[in-house]
Amino acid sequence: MIKLFGKQIRIFRPRSIWIRKVVQWFFFAFIALISINHTLVESGSGIPFLASASLHALCPFGGVETLYTFLASGVLVKKVHDASLVLMGIGIFLAVLFGPAFCGWICPLGTIQEFVSGFGKKYLRRRFNHFVPFKLDQVLRYARYAVLVWVIYVTATSSTLIFEAYDPYFALFNFWSAEVAPTALAILGITLVLSFFVERPWCKYACPYGAFLGVFNLFRIFSIKRAESTCKADGACSIMCPMNIQVDTKTVIRDHQCISCLECTSEAICPVAKTVIFTSGSVK
Amino acid sequence: MTINSKTLAALLVIILFGGIMASSTLGWWTTESTKEPVKFSEGEYAGQANPADIRGSYTFGDVANAFDVTPAVLAQAFGITEGDPAAFSLKELETIYADSPLEIGTGSVRLFVAFYTGLPYDLATAEETYLPQAATDILLEKGNLDAERLAFVETHTITPGMEASTPEAPSTPEAATTPAAESTEHTTATVEPYVIKGKTTFADLLSWGVPQAEIEKLIGAALPDPTMLIKDYATAKSLDFEVLKPALQAEVDKVKK
Incomplete structure (x- = not known):
C-alpha cells in the first residue's frame, strides 16, 4: 500500500479472491467423491469412511422443487430427500445474510464453468464475456425466472422431478450413470462450451436456483457497496465482475445477478482501499 | 459491519456444515430413502403403508417389509427366477422388460401390491400400467379382487402372444398376425393398433x-x-x-x- 494524493493505493494487489477458489474446489471435490461413492455403494463396494448420498439429496434446489408438494400434501417429490429441504433452508439463511453466496462460493456447476472460462479469458482476452449484445443480454438475464416458474409448475403438477432430465448439475456428477438423460448431458456440454466465451452462462441465463437466490439480492443484509468519495471511477470493478454488473455506477449492488464473489472489492480488483466493500453498514 | 473474503469463507463453511450437523441431531438430515412408503393418514386404512409410494429404488425385500407380500411372491409375479428375490431392485424391471410394447416397471409393482393386499389404489393414475400374466394369475388365484379390479386386470395384462387384453379388442387377423415384439420369456406382446381406446385420437x-x-x-x-x-x-x-x-x-x- 502507498499513499498517493492522500489516498491509500495498493500496488501489488491479488488478481482474485484465492480463498474463494479453495472453497469452490473443496465443495466440488466433496460432492464428486460422495457421488462416486454413492455409485460404488449401489454396486456393492464403496469408499470407507466416506458418506454416500443420492445427489438429489445434496441439491438445495430439490427443496425448492418439492416445496409445493410438501406444503400441499406433506410428502416429498420422489427422489427428493429431507436433506434437500434442510439445504434449502440453509441456502435461504445464507442468502438473507450474504445474497447468492452459494452460487459464487459453493455451487460446483459454477466452479466448473469458471474453470472453463479461465481458458476463455486466456485465449479471448478482452473479447471474453462480451459476446452477447447488451440489449439481448439484459432480456436473457430474466429467462432463468421463466425456467424457475416452469420447473416449479411441472414438478407441482406431476409430482416427479421433471427437471432432472435437463439438469446439468445432475449430469456433471452422474455422467457415468444410466440415470442421466441425454438432454441433461447435452445441456451440460453446451454450458461448458459456452463457458469458454461467456462467464457462467448457465447461471446468468438458465439456472432456476440462481433465479430463486437472486431475489434475495434485493434485501440481503451484507451487500457490495461502493464509496463514491474514494472511488477513482476506473471501472475495474465492472470489468472484473463475472456477471457483468456495472458496479462502478452504483453505490449499493442490488442486482439480482450478483453472486457475492467479492472479485470487484478492494480486496481484489479495486485499487483503492475500503472503496468497494462487503458490508452491512453504509459507506460514504 | 464489514467482512472480508476469509471471514465470508469461514462463515459459509460454518453455517453450512453447522446447519447440517444441527439438522442431523434433530433427525432431519436424511440423504437416502428410508424405504418406508408414506402411510394412509385417514380412513379405514389409516396407518397402513400406501402402495402408491413404492419407489424404483426399493427392492422386493423393502416392499415385503412394508406390505403383506413376500419377495418370493413378487419374484414369481414378475418372473424373476435368478438371484435373491429380496435383493431384486424394482428399477431393474424396466431393463428386463425393456422390449415390452407396454411398460412394466415400478408402477406395475405398486398396482400388484395394492391388488394383492387389498389396499386402496387410484386406478385413474394406472391407465398406462400393465401386469405380466404371472402377476395376474397370482391375483386371480388369491381371489380378493372386486369387480372393478377384476375388470382392470383383464384389460391391463400382457399375455404371451397378444397385447394387453382389452374387452373390446376384436380378434381380427391383424391382431393375431402383427409381428410380436420379443422381449423376455415373460412378455411376448403383439402390437394391435386398430382398437379404439382412451388414448386414441x-x-x-x-x-x-x-x-x-x-x-x-x-x-x-x-x-x-x-x-x-x-x-x-x-x-x-x-x-x-x-x-x-x-x-x-x-x-x-x-x-x-
Missing part, C-alpha cells in the same frame, strides 16, 4: 383409413383438431364415449377387414 382414425366423412357423420359435427383424444372430445361435447366408441370401432373394423 381422431388422427389415429384417419391414419387407419376411416373416412373423415364417416367420422363427422358419427360425431354429428365437423372434424375437430385431429390430435384431440376421442374420449376428450366426447367429454367436451357431453357424448357418451362408451356409445361413440363402438360406432367408430365398427368403421375401423370395416376398413381393416
